[in-house]
Amino acid sequence: GDSVTQMEGPVTLSEEAFLTINCTYTATGYPSLFWYVQYPGEGLQLLLKATKADDKGSNKGFEATYRKETTSFHLEKGSVQVSDSAVYFCALNTGNQFYFGTGTSLTVIP
Amino acid sequence: GAVVSQHPSRVICKSGTSVKIECRSLDFQATTMFWYRQFPKQSLMLMATSNEGSKATYEQGVEKDKFLINHASLTLSTLTVTSAHPEDSSFYICSAPFVTGAHETQYFGPGTRLLVL
Numbered sequence: 001g002d003s004v005t006q007m008e009g010p011v012t013l014s015e016e017a018f019l020t021i022n023c024t025y026t027a028t029g030y031p032s033l034f035w036y037v038q039y040p041g042e043g044l045q046l047l048l049k050a051t052k053a054d055d056k057g058s059n060k061g062f063e064a065t066y067r068k069e070t071t072s073f074h075l076e077k078g079s080v081q082v083s084d085s086a087v088y089f090c091a092l093n094t095g096n097q098f099y100f101g102t103g104t105s106l107t108v109i110p
Numbered sequence: 111g112a113v114v115s116q117h118p119s120r121v122i123c124k125s126g127t128s129v130k131i132e133c134r135s136l137d138f139q140a141t142t143m144f145w146y147r148q149f150p151k152q153s154l155m156l157m158a159t160s161n162e163g164s165k166a167t168y169e170q171g172v173e174k175d176k177f178l179i180n181h182a183s184l185t186l187s188t189l190t191v192t193s194a195h196p197e198d199s200s201f202y203i204c205s206a207p208f209v210t211g212a213h214e215t216q217y218f219g220p221g222t223r224l225l226v227l
Contacts (some may be wrong), residue, residue, distance in 0.1 A: 034219070045218070 002027045005091045006101025013080055014110050021075040021104045023064075023090035031092040033057075033066050033073040038087045038103070047075075047088070081106045113137060114206050116219035123194055124227055131189045131222045133160075133204030139184035140206035145177075148201040150222070160187040160204075194226040 007022040025033065035047040035057070044078050048057030051066035062077045073090060090101040113136040123129050133143055143160040158179050159167040166179035178190040187206075187227075191198050205218040 001041060002031070002092065002094050002099050004092055004099050004101040007104055008102070009087075010105040010107060013106070015082055015108055015110050016079045017108075018060040018082045019075070019077040019106070021088055021090075021106070023073045023075065023101060025073065025092050025098075025099075026091075027071075027092055027094055029094055031094045033064070034093065035062070035064055035073070035075050036089040036100075037094050038089065040086070056110050072077075080106070082108045082110055084108050114217045114219040116202075116222050118222060119172055119220060120225075122222045122225045122227065125195050126193055128190055128192045129180070129194055129224060131191070131202055131204075133187045133189070133219050135185045135206045135208075135217075138206075138208050140187075140208070141184060142189040143181065143206045144203055145179060145187070145189050146203045146205070148203060149176065149194075157189075160189075162187075191224065195223070196226045199224055199226045 003026045005024050015020060030052065032049060032051045034049045037045050037047045047062055048059040048064060050057040050064065050066035053066055056063060056065045062075060064073050064075045066073055075088060085106055087103045087105045089103045092099050115134045115136055117132045121129055141162045145157045145160060147155050147157050148190055156169050157172045157177060158169060160179045160181040162181040163168065168174050176192055178192060179187065181187045187204060188204060201221050201223050203218055203221045208217050
């Protein structure tokens with residue numbers, strides 16, 4: 001069945017470090033792929049998305065490229081900030097149903 | 111942008127009571143809304159799909175009589191946890207798809223923290 005496998009955390013980085021959170025998926029058809037972020041005490045927010053192969057989603061310095069050949073959608077940021085500390089969820093949408101990864105907790109220390 | 115709200119944001123109740131959680135799309139209409147449950151340190155689990163004007167579709171393993179869903183209008187879906195027990199304590203999140211042309215974006219509510227004593 002459809003599923004998302006996400007890099008386990010927690011991840012702790014120093015400010016300005018490079019971030020990669022791996023995400024791979026299994027799906028039939030052509031899903032849309034998403035990264036959601038959950039800040040402490042808040043609900044999920046859409047961070048970025050890509051709807052077809054080779055699309056790159058980007059927002060707030062974060063990027064992820066939809067790679068069909070490797071079934072991946074890794075999240076990257078060149079220089080993280082303390083305010084990026086949150087839990088990040090990779091997700092896919094096939095038709096009208098979402099599948100989420102388990103979430104990766106990121107802590108950025110000054 | 112599109113906004114989805116949930117009410118209440120936090121609720122504490124006694125075991126055996128029922129709790130109603132509202133999910134509203136504030137500036138758009140949604141014929142479908144989704145209810146998720148998030149356990150600590152775990153991913154969201156889709157519980158059911160709420161359909162305006164018809165019965166909700168429940169995921170396997172989710173008790174229909176336990177988690178009553180009513181999609182009363184194009185902007186409101188409610189989840190009622192009946193006869194709540196401590197194991198129902200969780201973070202409940204709803205989402206609604208916002209469609210513009212051929213694009214659809216899922217917007218999530220802020221979540222409702224339920225604690226059953």
